[in-house]
Amino acid sequence: MDFFESQDVARRKTSLLVAYYVLAVALIIVGVYLAFAFTFMGASAKAGGEVDVARLWNPMLALWVIGGTLAVVGIGSLYKITQLSSGGEAVAHMLGGKLIDPGATDPHQRKVLNVVEEMAIASGVPVPPVFLMEDASINAFAAGLSPSNAVIGVTRGSIEQLSRDELQGVMAHEFSHILNGDMRLNIRLIGVLHGILVIALIGFGIVRATAGTRHRTRSSNSKGGGNLPVVVLGLVLMAVGYIGVFFGKLIKSAVSRQREFLADASAVQFTRNPQGIGGALKKIGGWKGGSRLANSHAEEASHFFFANGLRSSLLGLMATHPPLEERIHRIDASLLEGVDTAESTTASAAAPEMAGVSGMASFAVEPDQVVASVGAPGADHLAYACRLLEGLPAAVSEAVHTPVGAMAVIYGLLLDRKADVRGRQLERLRNNAGEDVLSVMNSLSAAVSSLGPAYRLPVADMSVVSLRGLDADDYAVFSENVRNLVMADQQVDLFEYALRRMLKRGLAPVFEKVSSTAIHHKSLESVQDACVALLSSLAYWGADETEEAERAFRVGAERLGFALSVTPLEACGLDAVDGALDTLVGATHAIRKEVLDACVHCVASDNRVTVEEAELIRAVADALECPMPPIFG
Numbered sequence: 037m038d039f040f041e042s043q044d045v046a047r048r049k050t051s052l053l054v055a056y057y058v059l060a061v062a063l064i065i066v067g068v069y070l071a072f073a074f075t076f077m078g079a080s081a082k083a084g085g086e087v088d089v090a091r092l093w094n095p096m097l098a099l100w101v102i103g104g105t106l107a108v109v110g111i112g113s114l115y116k117i118t119q120l121s122s123g124g125e126a127v128a129h130m131l132g133g134k135l136i137d138p139g140a141t142d143p144h145q146r147k148v149l150n151v152v153e154e155m156a157i158a159s160g161v162p163v164p165p166v167f168l169m170e171d172a173s174i175n176a177f178a179a180g181l182s183p184s185n186a187v188i189g190v191t192r193g194s195i196e197q198l199s200r201d202e203l204q205g206v207m208a209h210e211f212s213h214i215l216n217g218d219m220r221l222n223i224r225l226i227g228v229l230h231g232i233l234v235i236a237l238i239g240f241g242i243v244r245a246t247a248g249t250r251h252r253t254r255s256s257n258s259k260g261g262g263n264l265p266v267v268v269l270g271l272v273l274m275a276v277g278y279i280g281v282f283f284g285k286l287i288k289s290a291v292s293r294q295r296e297f298l299a300d301a302s303a304v305q306f307t308r309n310p311q312g313i314g315g316a317l318k319k320i321g322g323w324k325g326g327s328r329l330a331n332s333h334a335e336e337a338s339h340f341f342f343a344n345g346l347r348s349s350l351l352g353l354m355a356t357h358p359p360l361e362e363r364i365h366r367i368d369a370s371l372l373e374g375v376d377t378a379e380s381t382t383a384s385a386a387a388p389e390m391a392g393v394s395g396m397a398s399f400a401v402e403p404d405q406v407v408a409s410v411g412a413p414g415a416d417h418l419a420y421a422c423r424l425l426e427g428l429p430a431a432v433s434e435a436v437h438t439p440v441g442a443m444a445v446i447y448g449l450l451l452d453r454k455a456d457v458r459g460r461q462l463e464r465l466r467n468n469a470g471e472d473v474l475s476v477m478n479s480l481s482a483a484v485s486s487l488g489p490a491y492r493l494p495v496a497d498m499s500v501v502s503l504r505g506l507d508a509d510d511y512a513v514f515s516e517n518v519r520n521l522v523m524a525d526q527q528v529d530l531f532e533y534a535l536r537r538m539l540k541r542g543l544a545p546v547f548e549k550v551s552s553t554a555i556h557h558k559s560l561e562s563v564q565d566a567c568v569a570l571l572s573s574l575a576y577w578g579a580d581e582t583e584e585a586e587r588a589f590r591v592g593a594e595r596l597g598f599a600l601s602v603t604p605l606e607a608c609g610l611d612a613v614d615g616a617l618d619t620l621v622g623a624t625h626a627i628r629k630e631v632l633d634a635c636v637h638c639v640a641s642d643n644r645v646t647v648e649e650a651e652l653i654r655a656v657a658d659a660l661e662c663p664m665p666p667i668f669g
Contacts, residue, residue, distance in 0.1 A: 056287045057228050060280050061109055064235055067276035069101040075269045108238065113231030120223050123185030123545065124178070125165070127223070127340065130333050131177075133167030133189045138501045139437035144195040150425070151204050152188055155211045157494050158306075158421035159413040160654060160663040162542045163501050164188050164214070173325040174198065174316070177340040178210035180219045183663055185545045189340075193325055198316055205313030206342055208303035215411040215663060216302075218295050225291065226336050229284045236277025242270030292339040292356040300363055308415035314367040317343070321360050398644045401667060403636040406653070407629065410662045417665040424494055424666075429483040432495060435476060439506055442499035443469070443514055444476035446539075448484035449492050450521040450532065457525045464520050468513060489531070489647035490668075493654075496535055500542035511547045528610055530577060530648040534655035541658055557623040560596060560630060567596060567631055570616040570656070572603035574638050578649055584642070592638030596630060617659040628660045 073092040120126045128135075136145050149166055156163040161183040169175075171191040180186030188210055194203065213219060246267050303313045320327045320343050327343035334345045339356040346355075357363075409417070425433070435441030447465060452458045465474060487495065506514060518539065522532045557563050571592040572585075579585035582605070589602040603612075620631055635656055639649050650667040657664035 056283075060232060060283055060287075061106070063283075064109065064232065064276055064280050065102055065105045067279070068105050068235065068273065069098060071269055071272035071276060072097060072101060075265045075272070105235070108234055109231040111231075112234030113227045116230035117224065117227035120226060121181075123182070124180030124187030124219070125167075125185070127177075127179035127337060128167035128187050128189050131167075131169060131189060131329075131331055131337060132333075133169050133187075136166045136168050137437075138165075138505075139434075144192075147200060148188075148190055148195050148203060148207075151200065151207050153498060154418060154421045154425060155204075155207050155306075157424065157497065158417040158665055159211055159215060160410075160658065160665045161186070161211070161214055162538075163498055165501055165504065166190065168192060168195070169329070169331070171325075171329055171331065173327050173329055173345075174320045174323055174343070175327045175329060175345055176206050176210055176342040177337070178213045178219060179222065179337075179340055180214070181223060182220070182545075182661065183214050184541050186214050186219060191329070193323070197319060197323060201307075201309060201312040202316040202319065204307055205303050205309065206316050208306040209299045209313055209342055211306070212299035212302035213295070215413075216295070216298065218299075221291065222340050225288050225339060229281060229288070229336060232280035232284050233277060236274050236281060239270045239273025239275075239277055242273065243267060246270060288339050289356050293358050296357050296363070297366065300367055302412075304367060306413055306415065306418060310367050314364055317360055317364050317367070321364075398646045399668065400643055401636075401640050401645050401650075403633070403640050406636050406640075406664070406667055407633045410629075410632070410657060410664050413665040420666050420668055421494075424491065428491060428495065429486070431480055431483045432487070435480055436495060436499040437502055439502050439510075440472050441476050441480075442502040443506075444473050444480060445484060445499055446496055446503075446514075446518065446535075447473070447521060448477055448480055449487070449496060449535070450518065451485075452525060454525070461521050461524045464524075465517065468517055468520075489651075490666075492531060493534060493538060493651050497538060497542070500539070503539075503543060504546050506547075508547060511543065515543075530652045533610065533613075534648075534651045537655045537659055555622060555624055557619070557627060560598075560627055563620055563623050563627065563631070564598060564600075566616040566619040567593075567598070567634065568600050568603055569608070569612045570620070570631070571600075571634060571638050573608040573613045573616075574635055574652070574656075575602060576605055576608050577652065578639050578642075588638050588641040591641040592634040595634040595637050617656065621660055625662075628662055632657055632660060632662055 070092075073094065120130075136149060138149065140146060140149065145168065152166055153163055164178075164180070164183075164186045165188070167187055167189045169189060169191045172193045173191055174193045174197055176188065176190040176194055178186055178188055188207065190206075194206065198206065213222075300313060304310045307313070327341070327345055328347065329341070329345040331345075334341075338344070338346050341357070343360070344355055344357040432445060435445050447469065451461055465477070469477075503511075503514070518536070522528055522536060528536075560567075571589050575585040575589040575592070579588055585605075586602050589600075593600040620628060623631070636653055639645060639653055645653075645667065653667060654664045
């Protein structure tokens with residue numbers, strides 16, 4: 037299953053979840069109605085104590101029950117979903133996680149941060165913040181509504197008990213959940229279950245309140261009235277609510293189990309090291325703390341975790357994870373299926389000659405392979421990320437892990453080579469950037485200037501986690517400074533455009549109000565104008581002459597099956613590209629795949645791709661919410 041198919045599968049599972057939700061709520065409504073009917077109508081229907089079933093139906097009561105139940109369940113679900121609407125950080129805080137400082141020097145924390153950076157660069161997603169849970173068990177999770185607001189959570193037991201290879205296997209598993217669209221579904225599951233649970237909580241509240249006033253109603257009980265019907269109602273509501281929760285857990289189990297097998301397989305493909313994730317699972321089985329979490333919210337978030345965070349349920353019926361033995365068996369079987377475990381990531385990092393890192397100015401690519409890599413990073417991509425990080429100057433690596441240093445690095449990357457333009461840029465920074473940032477910029481000037489093209493965007497991406505720590509005022513100043521630096525020469529090159537899109541992707545969800553992506557376009561024809569604008573701009577950006585641009589455009593347009601004409605150069609530009617991407621991100625993933633395929637063929641029409649063009653392709657893919665691993669020769 038490729039990335040685009042997995043996204044559609046995740047959306048279909050969401051639709052299935054809605055169907056289950058409607059069915060569960062319908063059954064709850066029936067249960068609540070019967071509770072009210074038997075308690076207040078059936079109990080006194082006949083003097084002999086028999087229930088007159090015919091009198092149980094009351095249209096007015098039915099309307100009140102339907103309306104009331106829908107309101108209670110809906111508000112309960114909406115409350116929880118709204119509570120988690122900020123994305124992964126809300127889940128991390130709910131589970132007691134504390135953000136690991138990107139500049140942390142603790143060796144265990146540094147180990148997990150380095151692994152996460154490698155995984156993010158290799159898979160083409162923003163580097164996610166990492167949260168530490170103070171729990172001795174071995175477990176982890178990925179949570180968020182999209183890759184741009186995803187977080188990684190990890191227990192202290194994981195970072196202290198797992199080797200680097202084992203931790204890498206666990207992180208590869210969690211990145212699979214980020215790439216496969218599982219996180220949004222997981223958050224919706226929490227909301228659904230909470231809405232159903234509210235009915236049980238109301239019943240419990242009724243019973244507790246009634247029990248608290250029981251001593252004041254004993255005289256009325258002797259006359260056959262009193263609180264007994266209310267107590268019965270509370271108990272029945274508790275039963276109805278927990279029956280709903282029971283079926284909700286079954287739904288959660290059915291949705292989650294197969295995704296865990298898929299994430300395990302993806303981790304093996306990503307790291308080409310079954311012994312990493314396999315070793316982590318075996319260590320969980322032998323560790324006294326196992327994977328069980330001592331957290332009051334572990335139950336509602338159980339489907340997020342790498343391994344089962346709860347006690348073993350009856351017959352494993354409601355477990356959100358397959359048995360450890362079965363997962364280990366499947367991973368160990370990969371040792372017999374041609375996976376070369378002798379080729380570790382560290383060893384392979386030194387083997388291939390990769391463009392940009394090795395100094396190659398341009399290289400040949402196979403467009404179909406580039407598109408197929410979306411959401412499916414492999415060991416070569418991880419090796420590329422490892423080698424890139426190893427070649428990064430230590431001063432730059434240290435700087436990007438602090439807010440001041442991150443700003444200084446971004447500004448340094450945007451400084452122009454032309455003396456007059458650079459002078460104007462530095463003058464604006466002296467007036468607006470602050471002395472501390474300027475001081476770090478000066479100390480890093482030589483190191484940043486020496487960075488090759490392949491290093492620039494990954495370094496900027498690593499800076500985003502630290503930049504999220506800015507306050508609103510500092511972010512506003514930073515954004516304005518970036519805009520001024522980019523526009524200092526009155527034009528935007530490929531790197532500047534890609535950097536701007538990347539910063540917007542990583543920081544806008546934190547500092548700006550960003551609406552979630554909705555699907556508006558389900559046919560390629562409905563986004564034809566956007567395709568023309570995007571392909572035209574890409575064609576002109578990568579060509580020196582008009583004829584060359586027209587030929588590149590035709591190559592891309594033919595992939596879409598349209599007879600299209602290139603837009604005049606004067607009508608192309610940033611606004612046209614941004615508008616096209618904003619339209620296309622509202623198309624189905626199947627359409628986005630066709631558009632991305634056309635873009636790659638357009639840029640690679642001359643059979644050579646520069647590092648800048650490769651990063652532009654990745655920026656387009658990122659804007660379409662299609663995480664693309666590094667492109668290299």
